[in-house]
Amino acid sequence: MTATGGRRIGDVLLKVEDISLSFGGVRALSGVSFDIRKHEIRAIIGPNGAGKSSMLNVINGFYHPQKGKIIFKDIARTDIGPYDAASRGIARTFQNIALFRGMSTLDNIMTGRLLKMKRNLFWQALYWGPARREEMEHRAAAERIIDFLEIQSIRKVPVGRLPYGLQKRVELGRALAAEPELLLLDEPMAGMNVEEKEDMCRFILDVNDEFGTTIALIEHDMGVVMDISDRVVVLDYGKKIADGTPDEVRGNQAVIDAYLGVQH
Amino acid sequence: MGFFIEVLFGGFLAGVLYALVALGFVLIFKASGVFNFAQGAMVLFAALSLVRLMEWMPIPIALLVSVGIMIVFALVVERLVLRPLVNQEGIILFMATIGVSYFVDGFGQTIWGSEIYTLDLGLPKEPVIILESVFEGGVLVNKFDLVAAVIAGILVTVLAVFFQKTRIGRALRAVADDHQAAQSVGIPLRDIWVIVWSTSGIVALVAGIVWGSALGVQFSISLVALKALPVLILGGFTSVPGAIIGGLIIGAGEKLAEVFIGPSFGGGIENWFAYMLALLFLLVRPQGLFGERIIERV
Amino acid sequence: MLYREAGQFKTSYGDDQAIFPIRQDRIGVAIILLAAYLAIPLTASPYLFTSILIPFLIYALAAIGLNLLTGYCGQVSLGTGGFMAVGAYAAYNFAIRMPELNLLVVFLLAGGCAALVGVVFGIPSLRIKGFYLAVATLAAQFFMDWMFSRIKWFTNYTPSGSVNAPPLSLFGFAIDTPAERYYLILAIVTVMALAAKNLVRGRVGRSWMAIRDMDIAAEIIGIRPLRAKLSAFAVSSFYAGIAGALWAFLHLGSWEPLAFDINRSFTLLFMVIIGGLGSILGCFFGAAFILIVPLALNQIPTALGIPISTAMISHLEFMIFGALIVFFLIVEPHGLARLWALGKEKLRLWPFPH
Ligand SMILES: Nc1ncnc2c1ncn2[C@@H]1O[C@H](COP(=O)(O)OP(=O)(O)OP(=O)(O)O)[C@@H](O)[C@H]1O
Ligand SMILES: [Mg+2]
Numbered sequence: 001m002t003a004t005g006g007r008r009i010g011d012v013l014l015k016v017e018d019i020s021l022s023f024g025g026v027r028a029l030s031g032v033s034f035d036i037r038k039h040e041i042r043a044i045i046g047p048n049g050a051g052k053s054s055m056l057n058v059i060n061g062f063y064h065p066q067k068g069k070i071i072f073k074d075i076a077r078t079d080i081g082p083y084d085a086a087s088r089g090i091a092r093t094f095q096n097i098a099l100f101r102g103m104s105t106l107d108n109i110m111t112g113r114l115l116k117m118k119r120n121l122f123w124q125a126l127y128w129g130p131a132r133r134e135e136m137e138h139r140a141a142a143e144r145i146i147d148f149l150e151i152q153s154i155r156k157v158p159v160g161r162l163p164y165g166l167q168k169r170v171e172l173g174r175a176l177a178a179e180p181e182l183l184l185l186d187e188p189m190a191g192m193n194v195e196e197k198e199d200m201c202r203f204i205l206d207v208n209d210e211f212g213t214t215i216a217l218i219e220h221d222m223g224v225v226m227d228i229s230d231r232v233v234v235l236d237y238g239k240k241i242a243d244g245t246p247d248e249v250r251g252n253q254a255v256i257d258a259y260l261g262v263q264h
Numbered sequence: 265m266g267f268f269i270e271v272l273f274g275g276f277l278a279g280v281l282y283a284l285v286a287l288g289f290v291l292i293f294k295a296s297g298v299f300n301f302a303q304g305a306m307v308l309f310a311a312l313s314l315v316r317l318m319e320w321m322p323i324p325i326a327l328l329v330s331v332g333i334m335i336v337f338a339l340v341v342e343r344l345v346l347r348p349l350v351n352q353e354g355i356i357l358f359m360a361t362i363g364v365s366y367f368v369d370g371f372g373q374t375i376w377g378s379e380i381y382t383l384d385l386g387l388p389k390e391p392v393i394i395l396e397s398v399f400e401g402g403v404l405v406n407k408f409d410l411v412a413a414v415i416a417g418i419l420v421t422v423l424a425v426f427f428q429k430t431r432i433g434r435a436l437r438a439v440a441d442d443h444q445a446a447q448s449v450g451i452p453l454r455d456i457w458v459i460v461w462s463t464s465g466i467v468a469l470v471a472g473i474v475w476g477s478a479l480g481v482q483f484s485i486s487l488v489a490l491k492a493l494p495v496l497i498l499g500g501f502t503s504v505p506g507a508i509i510g511g512l513i514i515g516a517g518e519k520l521a522e523v524f525i526g527p528s529f530g531g532g533i534e535n536w537f538a539y540m541l542a543l544l545f546l547l548v549r550p551q552g553l554f555g556e557r558i559i560e561r562v
Numbered sequence: 563m564l565y566r567e568a569g570q571f572k573t574s575y576g577d578d579q580a581i582f583p584i585r586q587d588r589i590g591v592a593i594i595l596l597a598a599y600l601a602i603p604l605t606a607s608p609y610l611f612t613s614i615l616i617p618f619l620i621y622a623l624a625a626i627g628l629n630l631l632t633g634y635c636g637q638v639s640l641g642t643g644g645f646m647a648v649g650a651y652a653a654y655n656f657a658i659r660m661p662e663l664n665l666l667v668v669f670l671l672a673g674g675c676a677a678l679v680g681v682v683f684g685i686p687s688l689r690i691k692g693f694y695l696a697v698a699t700l701a702a703q704f705f706m707d708w709m710f711s712r713i714k715w716f717t718n719y720t721p722s723g724s725v726n727a728p729p730l731s732l733f734g735f736a737i738d739t740p741a742e743r744y745y746l747i748l749a750i751v752t753v754m755a756l757a758a759k760n761l762v763r764g765r766v767g768r769s770w771m772a773i774r775d776m777d778i779a780a781e782i783i784g785i786r787p788l789r790a791k792l793s794a795f796a797v798s799s800f801y802a803g804i805a806g807a808l809w810a811f812l813h814l815g816s817w818e819p820l821a822f823d824i825n826r827s828f829t830l831l832f833m834v835i836i837g838g839l840g841s842i843l844g845c846f847f848g849a850a851f852i853l854i855v856p857l858a859l860n861q862i863p864t865a866l867g868i869p870i871s872t873a874m875i876s877h878l879e880f881m882i883f884g885a886l887i888v889f890f891l892i893v894e895p896h897g898l899a900r901l902w903a904l905g906k907e908k909l910r911l912w913p914f915p916h
Contacts, residue, residue: 062782086784098782100775102840103768111772115784117765121793124767127760135764139575178783299693348892355638356891358693359835362828363887370880378873487824493697501694530712539701543686546698550689 009230010038012071013214014059014182019068021054021238028054029065029238036182041208041215043229043246045222047258050235052218053095056184059216060092061085072182087115091180093171095187095218101160105170108159109145112177113138145173149203165196172203176211183207185217189224197221201228226250234258270404271523272516277409279515280416281478284471285492286499286507287420288464293501295436295460298346299358302365304489306465309368310334311472311481312376315383323385327469334465335458337368342457369486378483383476387411412474419470420508423463432459494542500552510553514538581759598748603741611740612813614853619744619751620808621849625833626758626842627801632831633839634762635794636774637687641699642802643826644706647819648676649803650810651716657728657811658718665732669750669807676803677796679706684795688788691777703824710819724818727811743812750808754801759842761797770794771840832883836890838897847898855882 015035021028029051036042044052057063059070061080069076072088091112100108117138123131146152149169154162159170168188175183188204189197205228207213219225225232226246234242234249236258242249249255285303292300313333317326345364349357388407427433436456475485495514499506522534545552582588606615628642653672656663663671683702687695710716717725730737737746761767769790772780781787810817829852837848856879863870894900 060782062778082782083784083786086782092782094779098776098779100772100779102775103771107768107771111768111780111785112783114765114769114772119765121761121766121797124764125757125760127764131764135579136575139579143575174783301693345888345892352891355636355692355696356895358696359638359831360888360891362831363884363891365884366828366880366887367884370877370882370884374874374877374881378877490700490824493700497694497697530714532708532712536701536704536708539697539704543698543701546686546690546694550694 009040012036013038013073014216015069015071016055016059017069017071019055019058019065019070021051021058021063021065027238028063029058029235031068032235032238032240033068034233034240034243036214036216038214039208039212040230041204041217041228043225043232044216044218044235045220045225045232045249046235046241049237050258051238052235053186054238055235056092056186056216056218059085059182060090060184086178089178089181090184091175091178091182092184093168093175093186093188095190097164097167097171099159099167099171099174102158104156104158105151105162105173106142106146106155108170109142109173109177110138112174113141115178142177145176148176148206149173165192168192168196168200169203172200176207176213179211181214183213183215185215185219187218187220189219189221197224204228268520271519273405274409275516275519276512277405277413277515278519279495279512280409280413281471281475281511282492282495282515283508283511284416284419284467284474285489286495286511287423287504288467288471289492289496290499290501290504290507291423291460291464291467296346296457297354297357298361299354299501300464301358301361302368303464303468303492304486305365305368305372306334306337306468307472307475307489308481308483308486309337309372310465310469311383311476311485312372312381314469314472315381315476315481316376318383330469331466334469335462338458338461338465341461342454346457347454365486369483373483380480380482381476383473383481385473385477387477408478412478415470415474416508419467420504423467423504426463436460491538494538496552497542498545498552500554503552503554506552506554514541517541579763581763595752599745603744606741606744608740611744614857615744616740616747616813617809618849618853619747620805620813621830621833621853622846623751623754623808624802624805624830625837625845625849626755627798627805628830629834629837629839629842629845630758630762630770630801631794631798633834633841633844634767634774635770635791635798636777637684637791637794638693638696638831639699639798640696640824640827640831641683641702641706642830643822643824644703645676645680645799645802646806646809646826647706647710647822648679648799649673649806650817650822651710651725652676652803653807653811654725654727655716655718661728665730665737669804672807673800673804676806677800680795680799680802681792684792687791687795700824703827707819707823710822722818724816726816727814730811737812747808747812750804754804755842755845758801762842766793832887834897835887835895836897838899839895841896841899843902844897844899847902851898852883855879 012035015033017033019032020030032051032055044055046052054063058065061082061084064079067078069078070080071077072085072090077084100111103111117134119131119134123129127135146155149172151166151169151173154166154170159167162170172185172188175185185204189200192200201224204215204217208215217225217229229246231244232242232246232249233240234252234255236254241254241258242252244252285307288303288306289300292298292303310330310333314326314330317329320326321329341364345360346357349360388411390407391404392407392410393404425433427437436459471489472481472485475488479485479488491514492511495507495510497510498513499508499510518534518538521537522531526533582591602615624642624646627645628639631637631639649672652675653668656668656671657665679702683699686698690698711723717723732746735742737743762770769780769785770793772783772785773787773790773794777787780790806822810821814821833845833848833852835848836851837846838844856875859875859878859882863875890897
């Protein structure tokens, strides 16, 4: 039993080894290694431009590192595609909301379940028998998420019309709909007011608690990070400068320097 | 060999015409990110205006008035189409310019008429034989084609000077690179749009003069302008040299294909050859010859 | 009859996902279908059938095809006319080379051929986007124009290049009269419109819309862009192909490649924009609108005694459609379908404004 809930932290779920990534001349990541254990909440922090989002993009296969290995559920790969990552159980949210703006909340969440839906075009066109049953099953699953996130009232509203905070929540819902083993959250609380942040924290903890989902989270609000995460990895200029429990990291001189902007 | 060169030359000169239209596209795309499908319609409209005005007034005045008309056109488009659609996705703006294109085609023919008008600015038309010393029999070209090439050359030079040396030109380049930066140049975005659309309108007028002199001013100009689209794909949407070189490649490729491969396919392949060439090219190099590569990020 | 949903409780997700969840809408649709299948055929004149109803239905079908691709999957196409041509000429060749084939099978095969061609021309969509793709679809248009006028095999070496549909019959019944043709088209369009609606409200439709709204995010949640886009191209061209076959066989009877030129493609794009991007119902509105405007332009001035030349009418048409496209894109990108929905919303709340 840990302090954050009634769950057990297990073996290593994901391990990144010596990842280097650059864009033309820009080095976004250099030789970063760390691991994420089953059921834990792992925070990734660092100043702006440190390479945090790039790290998530590497993990879910959107960026392809020039060097290094990603070991997920004991299978090592250097290069995976986003589809592979998604189908093997990695879901995420984005720093700049990436919802499908022309679709309703419900449809957005249903897209999270697309990977689990199998009926082909022909059955879909008939919308009958197996296709209809499948649709209903997944609709029920989507409704459970809607209830969980308390967004029943905006079910049919096009997400483009929702306020920012709610959009972030819908985006979390879409990721949850995939029932991921590893959930990557890129600044889920950025731009929120205190109340919205509290809600979001509660949802993150509940997800972790109730579904046992492993979570990797980028966040700038240190209070939140210290509160909810089990372990923290700190990046600066694409390099890992610290890794440990919130308390260890808080006291680390390199981290303090990075945040105060001490020149290298 | 002489024949091959002749075909090649013919192709290059058709290419100059495509390049002139493509140039108008590139100017607008660079400065406003709008893919202006109406460029062909603008060529027709400008040419129609000029040819009909010439019935009423001396050529130089008709030219000036036509330029004025294209500037008014730019003002109207900015006010009625671009401004209300600011911040919309590129594809919506693209479809809107298809609407503009239809409107302008209809409007132009309503006020100016829809017959075939001969445009005679006194450009020479007789064929000449060149390169006689190099090939036996020389190469037969139309003097007019040479004039067209010279006009295109002058236009490109003028534009280059405009972009490199004038304050407005530099501001335009700034917008092309970065809309935020453009604000700091101190020229409102709207004015910039009006300026590029006017410039494109004038380029359209030049293209209209060249084409109209060669083929007569008629509705089909608006369609032939669609040939400039593969040029853009080949040259890249943002590159002025790309438009020129792309135009030449497409023009030459098309004519050579028609003459040398066409007969075995039943002819007429120049109608799609350019498109297919551009398509195949896209698969290899989506950003075109000179376009910038875009890396997507989230 | 009041338009209210009060008192109608949805007891299952199935009810909630129905195409017409509100009872009054279901009644309305039933009335329209009754009219289309019974009342109209009893009362319509041959002119109404051949000049309005038949082209209207076929246009709507082709517009549905284009809307699936452009409105739902976000891939603009300027080549719909070309895909219709594939359907028309494929149907012609199947029909004359295998006369024993059932007419419906001929149409299905024609749609299938168009779908295949659509997939081939959809391949560039994996590398290029937006207007780049639009330009690429023009390639399809021009290529088809050329192919069916220059490669004589497709027109069975007819000297004029224009071909005639064979005599048509279905299950032993000849299909000659306008009313018979109308019924056949109506049945096909009903089934295919329903199938389209089913597609867009399920898994496939969501994956298309996800690609349309944000392709990167779609990929990251596990949608394969390749599959989504190519399936949209396939289904869209299938619809266009069948519409083309119907247009050729049941509307024109004899035709040449010009019947499916680039203007057809633009007209269809206009229907989709005016009717409403991303709406199946809108395709019907758009088709009706595009048919009615030229008719009105022809009739109204003469009725008012204003002499107006045919050339002028066609220019006016250009101007009106051009202006409307801009208007709708600015004011209501979801077109007439959205205005309709807003109207119903008002009615539902009437007479209380909130
Ligand atoms: N697609 C890309 N193309 C070019 N450079 C990129 C790309 N993505 C990221 N970078 C660069 O990589 C570096 C790291 O960026 P990243 O977005 O990972 O930082 P971050 O830690 O998430 O910062 P922030 O806190 O601002 O979100 C930056 O210098 C950024 O400009
Ligand atoms: Mg980031």
